[in-house]
Every structure is written in C-alpha cells, then in structure tokens.
Amino acid sequence: MKTLKIAIQKSGRLNDKSVELLKNCGLNFDNYKSSLISPVSNFPLEILFLRDDDIPEYVQDGIADIGLVGENVIAETKVDVAYLQRLGFGKCNLKIAIPNQSSIQELADLNGKAIATSYPVILEKFLSENNITSDIKMISGSVEISPGLGLSDAIFDIVSTGGTLRSNGLKPFIDVMSSEAILIGRKGEENNPLIQELIQRIQSVLRAKETKYVVLNVSKANLNTVIKLLPGVKSPSVVDLAQEGWVAVHTVIPERDFWGKINELKAAGAEGIVVMPIEKIIL
Numbered sequence: 001m002k003t004l005k006i007a008i009q010k011s012g013r014l015n016d017k018s019v020e021l022l023k024n025c026g027l028n029f030d031n032y033k034s035s036l037i038s039p040v041s042n043f044p045l046e047i048l049f050l051r052d053d054d055i056p057e058y059v060q061d062g063i064a065d066i067g068l069v070g071e072n073v074i075a076e077t078k079v080d081v082a083y084l085q086r087l088g089f090g091k092c093n094l095k096i097a098i099p100n101q102s103s104i105q106e107l108a109d110l111n112g113k114a115i116a117t118s119y120p121v122i123l124e125k126f127l128s129e130n131n132i133t134s135d136i137k138m139i140s141g142s143v144e145i146s147p148g149l150g151l152s153d154a155i156f157d158i159v160s161t162g163g164t165l166r167s168n169g170l171k172p173f174i175d176v177m178s179s180e181a182i183l184i185g186r187k188g189e190e191n192n193p194l195i196q197e198l199i200q201r202i203q204s205v206l207r208a209k210e211t212k213y214v215v216l217n218v219s220k221a222n223l224n225t226v227i228k229l230l231p232g233v234k235s236p237s238v239v240d241l242a243q244e245g246w247v248a249v250h251t252v253i254p255e256r257d258f259w260g261k262i263n264e265l266k267a268a269g270a271e272g273i274v275v276m277p278i279e280k281i282i283l
C-alpha cells in the first residue's frame with residue numbers, strides 16, 4: 001500500500017501538540033527540527049514539517065494526503081478540503097479589536113477605517129457580508145502594535161487569553177470566528193484505509209483524554225447506589241475484596257463530570273477512590 005504523507009506545522013503554536021498527538025497514536029518517528037521530512041518506522045507514513053500557511057494547499061493539491069492545521073488557516077487560504085477530525089487543541093478566536101480609547105462604537109463605525117490584519121481574506125468576507133468598507137492593511141505579524149504606531153484604527157487577529165490585546169492597550173470589539181486544529185484530507189480520499197486507521201487511532205486518543213479510569217471501594221450494602229451514579233463506557237466491573245462484604249468498582253468517567261461525581265460517590269459511601277489517566281479507548 002502507498003505510503004501516506006501527513007503535513008504538520010514545523011514550529012509554532014501547533015507543533016508540540018501535533019507531534020504529541022501522533023506519538024500518542026503509537027507512531028514512532030524522529031522529531032529533529034532540522035529534518036523537514038521524517039519517516040514513521042511502524043506505519044506507512046511520512047511526516048512533512050511545513051509552515052502552517054502552506055498545509056491546506058499541499059493537501060488540496062495531493063502533495064500531502066492529510067494535514068493538521070488551524071481552521072482559520074483553512075478559511076484564509078480558501079482551499080477545498082475535507083474536514084476529517086476536530087482535534088480539540090489550538091483553540092482560539094479571531095476578533096476585531098480596537099484601542100481602549102477608540103471612538104468606534106458599532107460595526108458601521110468601521111466604514112472607512114484602517115484595519116490591520118494577517119487574515120485579510122476572512123476579514124474581507126466578514127466586512128462585505130456586513131456591508132462595511134474598510135481599508136485592510138495586511139501585515140504578517142505583531143498586528144497588535146499597529147494602532148499604537150498610527151498604522152491602523154483597529155486590528156483583526158487571533159485572541160486566546162486576551163493578554164496580547166491588554167498589553168497593547170486594545171479591547172475586543174467583535175468576534176468573527178472561532179478556530180481549533182483540524183485533521184484535513186483531500187476530497188474524495190476520505191475512505192483510504194490508512195487514513196481511516198489513523199482517524200480511528202486519533203479518536204481513541206481523544207476519547208481517552210476526555211475520560212478517567214476510576215477505582216473505588218464500597219460496601220455491598222451501598223453498591224447499587226454507587227453504580228447508579230456511574231456513567232461508565234459500559235457497566236462497571238465489580239471485584240470482591242479480601243475484606244468480607246466489600247467490593248472494588250472499576251469504571252471510566254468523563255472528565256467534565258469528574259468532580260461532581262466524585263463528591264456524590266463519597267456521599268454515597270465510596271472510599272479509597274483512585275483516579276488514573278487513560279492512554280486509549282478503542283470502541
């Protein structure tokens with residue numbers, strides 16, 4: 001079977017998490033910063049390390065079979081690719097922001113104003129959908145500095161914690177899009193068995209991340225009450241303990257329910273609760 005190629009970011013915000021995800025999928029490869037292509041020793045796959053801006057086009061053109069990139073970059077490059085799997089990292093928002101003291105109050109006030117951005121395509125689409133005509137100033141980085149230098153009246157950029165806006169005297173004005181990292185593929189190639197196998201591995205890693213393996217001890221008298229509280233993958237395993245009248249319950253709990261459930265379980269008589277990370281959940 002033909003070796004697949006996956007494109008990931010060479011360095012930057014998505015690099016670490018992309019490498020970690022592929023390693024957690026059981027793929028063995030060297031991650032030297034100097035080698036721009038790295039073969040996987042235990043799966044027919046090669047990893048291409050690229051600038052993120054280039055990834056959507058590489059995939060669209062079939063140079064890479066799949067890629068891992070932010071939704072914002074896909075939107076900006078206007079390519080036609082298949083969305084294979086949301087990955088739950090690289091989460092951020094793209095916002096128009098204005099100086100704290102700005103006279104801009106509503107969307108229409110952006111008419112005729114200069115907006116600096118590294119994402120002119122997404123911004124232009126948003127403005128034209130809202131019948132606004134602004135002067136878009138394309139800059140490739142450090143966008144937040146531009147109003148202070150007199151280059152623009154507003155900016156349009158990625159916001160995550162909001163720290164960069166605050167330290168440059170800016171405040172969020174309008175949310176335009178939210179984004180996270182996505183696994184993309186070439187349209188029509190989605191059913192390639194190797195791609196499907198990788199998607200399944202990725203899903204099992206993502207599922208495991210969202211859940212914890214929980215073991216607890218409970219008296220048989222309280223067992224049914226405790227079991228009713230457990231939202232496991234299937235029904236929990238119950239194992240007799242050496243101590244007469246006591247059992248150990250093993251189950252899997254979604255991370256989001258975790259603290260609420262633990263307190264309820266303790267109140268229902270659960271003791272010695274041990275919580276462990278899970279590596280993979282294969283359904």
Ligand SMILES: Nc1ncnc2c1ncn2[C@@H]1O[C@H](COP(=O)(O)OP(=O)(O)OP(=O)(O)O)[C@@H](O)[C@H]1O
Binds near residue numbers: 014052
């Ligand atoms: N502060 C942030 N928090 C969360 N995700 C972010 C943040 N900044 C960027 N991202 C996401 O990570 C992606 C890569 O961001 P990065 O800043 O590394 O891009 P870049 O400088 O264009 O990298 P490259 O050198 O590959 O072109 C962005 O397109 C976005 O999807």
Ligand SMILES: O=P(O)(O)OC[C@H]1O[C@H](OP(=O)(O)OP(=O)(O)O)[C@H](O)[C@@H]1O
Binds near residue numbers: 141160162
């Ligand atoms: O809201 P925050 O948490 O402060 O994050 C937002 C900042 O993060 C990104 O830049 P990055 O730090 O990746 O640097 P870059 O502009 O050089 O890519 C983005 O361009 C913003 O400047």
Ligand SMILES: [Mg+2]
Binds near residue numbers: 051052053
């Ligand atoms: Mg880039």
